[in-house]
Amino acid sequence: AAAVAMAERVVADLREKCETPPSLLREVASEMAREMGAGLEKEGGSRVKMLLSYVDKLPTGREEGLFYGLDLGGTNFRVLRVQLGGNEKHVVNRESREVSIPPHLMSGSSSELFGFIATELAEFVADDKCTAISNGKKRELGFTFSFPVKQRSVASGTLVKWTKAFSIDDAVGEDVVAELQTAMEKQGLDMHVAALINDAVGTLAGARYYDQDVVAGVIFGTGTNAAYVEKANAIPKWEGELPHSGDMVINMEWGNFCSSHLPITEYDEELDKESLNPGEQASICIYEKLMSGMYLGEIVRRVLLKMSAHSSVFGNIDHTKLKTHFLLRTPHISAMHHDETPDLKIVAEKLEENLEITGTSLEARKLVVEICDIVARRAARLAAAGLAGILMKLGRDCSVEKQRSVIAIDGGLFEHYTKFRECLEITLGELLGDEAGKSVAVKHADDGSGIGAALIAASQSQYS
Ligand code: ADP
Ligand code: MG
Helix, strand or coil, X not given: CHHHHHHHHHHHHHHHHCCCCHHHHHHHHHHHHHHHHHHHXXXXXXXXXXXXXXXXXXXXXXXXXXXXXXXXXCCEEEEEEEEEXXXXXXXXXXXXXXXXXXXXXXXXXXXXXXXXHHHHHHHHHHCCCCCCCCCCCCEXXXXXXXXXXXXXXXXXXXXXXXXXXXXXXXXXXXXXXHHHHXXXXXXXXXXXXXXXXXXXXHHHHHHHCCCCCEXXXXXXXXXXXXXXXXXXXXXXCCCCCCCCCCEEEEECCHHHCCCCCCCCCHHHHHHHHHHCCCCCHHHCCHHHHHHCHXXXXXXXXXXXXXXXXXXXXXXXXXXXXXXXXXCCCHHHHHHHHCCCCCCCHHHHHHXXXXXXXXXXXXXXXXXXXXXXXXXXXXXXXXXXXXHHHHHHHCCCCCCCCCXXXXXXXXXXXXXXXXXXXXXXXXXXXXXXXXXXXHHEEEEECCCHHHHHHHHHHHXXXXXX
């Protein structure tokens, strides 16, 4: 009993430190809105970078013709082709192919990687049954590239740094569109890259195509990010000519958001410290580390380790696995959190399979579920506060008129972690209140990022 009492104390302490009462969430939302304004004011004005995407026209649903999309963001890339039917007909035909990237290409040379992509793309194009492209027109492609790039126009961008499993030194500082374009020419592929975007912008565009009330696209996957539509004349830092449409899509890069109101625990601080590349201040992404798929499992692992080290709640176990960073993944904590078996059989299985914690008591397993719940709820509630912040910035957080606002969300965490998703939706409703809540909808935009690229290529088409 003493063992459990100690463990319970660790959990109670975590619960208290992770509390996110509505008053705190409102502070976080206001601060997000303020940071957005500061980031738009001047370059470097905020940790939230508020990058111009140069996408000034979003799809209307009236686009017509054949367009291609290429999505590179993780271990796979996807090529797809859509035939757009114009007014009301939307996507008449769509085909896609997913290709996994051979690991050696992720750390090779730029020309090898883009050469591989262009070869696959050429093969995909070769079995075009449709001949809608003619009279000297080039095929048009939208490129979703979910790594940090610096853009000066919609169809170019230099790579700032690789993330995830990629590290191809000679590509850093280069224009990724030019690299792709060169590789395509080598393949004799007559294709024009009409737009370079990231997955958040793609999600926004993909959803906007079907619903003109969509105001933002948000990703909750391995990482997290958001993009939204801003009035071009509300961007003081912009020096160029204002676009015809009067709109500009902003890529927020909100993972870097930081606020003194964020409920941070010792586990988060340690995680952050250990993940820091020394000297690279900019990589302290506190907001992202509290709520994206890459980190939730890791936070839970750290709590379990502390609990086990300070009590004998798991018995006398070997801590080697439990001490291994990132061994417990977010899908594992999701599975444990959703365990509905009376004796928490799935929790027992996951602990055993992943951490070699065997013979756990039901009491111990209940504590594990509670830890998952605390960590995931904090994530979902802070995520909701971020969304409320965007709505606040847009003046859509209170219902002045009968104006509908839709936020399109994609990403594995939102899609598969049901309790995260439910908690996010409920919390957003709480923050907005009954009246405004009715005019705001959250929508899962399935595969926004792939199709979004093709749709932006269509709306930015040089032939339209
Ligand atoms: P990416 O963000 O790399 O483009 P996804 O949007 O597909 O990829 O998200 C993948 C992430 O989603 C994983 O890193 C993981 O954290 C999370 N995820 C995937 N499956 C689940 C699951 N069943 N439960 C909870 N989280 C999941
Ligand atoms: Mg993705």
